[in-house]
Amino acid sequence: MTISRRKFLVLSLCSATSVVVASEARAEEPILAESDEQARRLGYREVATSVDRKQFPAYVPGQDCKSCSLFQASTDDKWGDCLLFSGKRVAAAGWCSSYSTM
Numbered sequence: 001m002t003i004s005r006r007k008f009l010v011l012s013l014c015s016a017t018s019v020v021v022a023s024e025a026r027a028e029e030p031i032l033a034e035s036d037e038q039a040r041r042l043g044y045r046e047v048a049t050s051v052d053r054k055q056f057p058a059y060v061p062g063q064d065c066k067s068c069s070l071f072q073a074s075t076d077d078k079w080g081d082c083l084l085f086s087g088k089r090v091a092a093a094g095w096c097s098s099y100s101t102m
């Protein structure tokens with residue numbers, strides 16, 4: 001199958017536009033608040049070093065959201081999506097007790 005040069009350019013432009021629109025939509029997602037009920041249950045903190053280590057002894061210094069397998073980085077290097085907190089962005093420097101490297 002061959003496509004015309006014009007069709008190729010139109011498809012490429014549409015594809016690039018879709019990526020930009022998706023990135024902008026993600027950037028507008030709200031940020032997960034530490035006071036969110038699920039976030040509190042899981043001990044989520046925007047700054048991993050502020051984790052209550054008595055309450056969450058599983059925390060190991062050096063762990064953070066950006067190294068968690070559930071973290072999905074975005075174009076913003078400070079915030080990203082987490083598979084546990086759909087529709088809200090978490091801090092790359094954050095942590096919760098569901099931290100996973102698998």
Ligand code: SF4
Pocket residue numbers: 044064065066068069070071081082083084090094095096097098099100
């Ligand atoms: S599951 Fe991972 S990425 Fe999500 S909030 Fe917890 S530590 Fe961060």
